Amino acid sequence: xxxxxxxxxxxxxxxxxxxxxxxxxxxxxxxxxxxxxxxxxxxxxxxxxxxxxxxxxxxxxxxxxxxxxxxxxxxxxxxxxxxxxxxxxxxxxxxxxxxxxxxxxxx
Amino acid sequence: xxxxxxxxxxxxxxxxxxxxxxxxxxxxxxxxxxxxxxxxxxxxxxxxxxxxxxxxxxxxxxxxxxxxxxxxxxxxxxxxxxxxxxxxxxxxxxxxxxxxxxxxxxxxxxxxxxxxxxxxxxxxxxxxxxxxxxxxxxxxxxxxxxxxxxxxxxxxxxxxxxxxxxxxxxxxxxxxxxxxxxxxxxxxxxxxxxxxxxxxxxxxxxxxxxxxxxxxxxxxxxxxxxxxxxxxxxxxxxxxxxxxxxxxxxxxxxxxxxxxxxxxxxxxxxxxxxxxxxxxxxxxxxxxxxxxxxxxxxxxxxxxxxxxxxxxxxxxxxxxxxxxxxxxxxxxxxxxxxxxxxxxxxxxxxxxxxxxxxxxxxxxxxxxxxxxxxxxxxxxxxxxxxxxxxxxxxxxxxxxxxxxxxxxxxxxxxxxxxxxxxx
Numbered sequence: 001x002x003x004x005x006x007x008x009x010x011x012x013x014x015x016x017x018x019x020x021x022x023x024x025x026x027x028x029x030x031x032x033x034x035x036x037x038x039x040x041x042x043x044x045x046x047x048x049x050x051x052x053x054x055x056x057x058x059x060x061x062x063x064x065x066x067x068x069x070x071x072x073x074x075x076x077x078x079x080x081x082x083x084x085x086x087x088x089x090x091x092x093x094x095x096x097x098x099x100x101x102x103x104x105x106x107x
Numbered sequence: 108x109x110x111x112x113x114x115x116x117x118x119x120x121x122x123x124x125x126x127x128x129x130x131x132x133x134x135x136x137x138x139x140x141x142x143x144x145x146x147x148x149x150x151x152x153x154x155x156x157x158x159x160x161x162x163x164x165x166x167x168x169x170x171x172x173x174x175x176x177x178x179x180x181x182x183x184x185x186x187x188x189x190x191x192x193x194x195x196x197x198x199x200x201x202x203x204x205x206x207x208x209x210x211x212x213x214x215x216x217x218x219x220x221x222x223x224x225x226x227x228x229x230x231x232x233x234x235x236x237x238x239x240x241x242x243x244x245x246x247x248x249x250x251x252x253x254x255x256x257x258x259x260x261x262x263x264x265x266x267x268x269x270x271x272x273x274x275x276x277x278x279x280x281x282x283x284x285x286x287x288x289x290x291x292x293x294x295x296x297x298x299x300x301x302x303x304x305x306x307x308x309x310x311x312x313x314x315x316x317x318x319x320x321x322x323x324x325x326x327x328x329x330x331x332x333x334x335x336x337x338x339x340x341x342x343x344x345x346x347x348x349x350x351x352x353x354x355x356x357x358x359x360x361x362x363x364x365x366x367x368x369x370x371x372x373x374x375x376x377x378x379x380x381x382x383x384x385x386x387x388x389x390x391x392x393x394x395x396x397x398x399x400x401x402x403x404x405x406x407x408x409x410x411x412x413x414x415x416x417x418x419x420x421x422x423x424x425x426x427x428x429x430x431x432x433x434x435x436x437x438x439x440x441x442x443x444x445x446x447x448x449x450x451x452x453x454x455x456x457x458x459x460x461x462x463x464x465x466x467x468x469x470x471x472x473x474x475x476x477x478x479x480x481x482x483x484x485x486x487x488x489x490x491x492x493x494x495x496x497x498x499x500x501x502x503x504x505x506x507x508x509x510x511x512x513x514x515x516x517x518x519x520x521x522x523x524x525x526x527x528x529x530x
Contacts, residue, residue, distance in 0.1 A: 078502020
């Protein structure tokens, strides 16, 4: 019981050794609403996971300049700095491609 | 620390009580006591996202428990399409099994009390301790000015249908039973409320249904706001062009009285009778936010630090989603964007580090104008270090016009956000 008490005590002053996600990881997660978790789209939008970084960068810069016409992507590209676009390009290029699934309807 | 033997016994007893629940993780809860524990109250868009990203980003190093009274997730986004007839509620209803695959423990229960100083909360069937508390309770309705609507009976006669579920189906059934030539009256509360364009999308969906099935029916919109609060030019054009002569929009029309049995409402200016009456009530932070004491802004909304979503008034407590006091749209994407920043900040704090000092996130919101065509409003939001709030960045805005292409994108948005939040 005493050792359990001590272990429980740790609960009150927890320290994680896991590094917290950085600025770009958190920003990239915001893309998930349309492009899936870590860029693994569940359908209808491009898979960003594993995309070549220079290709990603070019598309985003073209959305930003209007060189590539778009409906909604111009809104997002224009709101990001060049450094953020570069960061996102690197982040998504490093994500493994995984099949995305839809949640099941309850039985 | 400050836990004495009696506290520990009480904790053990409650943990044992919880193992009686249909809950797979409680044995693990005792095994991994050294892990910090985050309890998330609310399993909607915000709460489920916070829970998933806390587990995913910590590689399982944080214990996460989600408390949600409902057995399944029902999406508010797309629920207006149930009224239009192109979706059913079953299409928008999902299980929580995907969350359990992340090692998230789900407790189907209601929180009855929270002691933030002791970091413990009371459920109807036990007690839980936590290190960090995330509350994502959505919205609660305020019936102070319309007390006649505050009963289960009244909500059967005059549905709000502003939380997707049985109320959505009820309103759909009332519309289906309405004779051609009847009048549908919808009341919009003063902003802020959940889903700014939602009432106007609802008008489009009901109009779409009427044009196919009851072409002589009329829609009267009594809006407490001085004008359409979101996508105004787009909705105005759609109503004039796609549904000409059907929609009568009346601004500055706050309800002062409702005769529930007669389906008749009064504003300062007039009395309006309805065949089907839909009153969307004024809103405030969800009940749990009130319970915790986090709803410190006008006793309605929760003031937070936008770097972490930590409550400004309750220690170790974070608020995400519709309950947050902010000049940000109360949308599902916004709720998830806030939840991920919150999850990131909690993990930083638990690791003894500072949260990201300049969070940036996106919000995309589609409204359907019929079964196939949609239009967007989208912005990137950036933390302003002087004002200490999230401000829209350059380049945001709305669609040039609704289109079938954007209708496809809107369905993709729904599928991807469901996948992200629930799997």
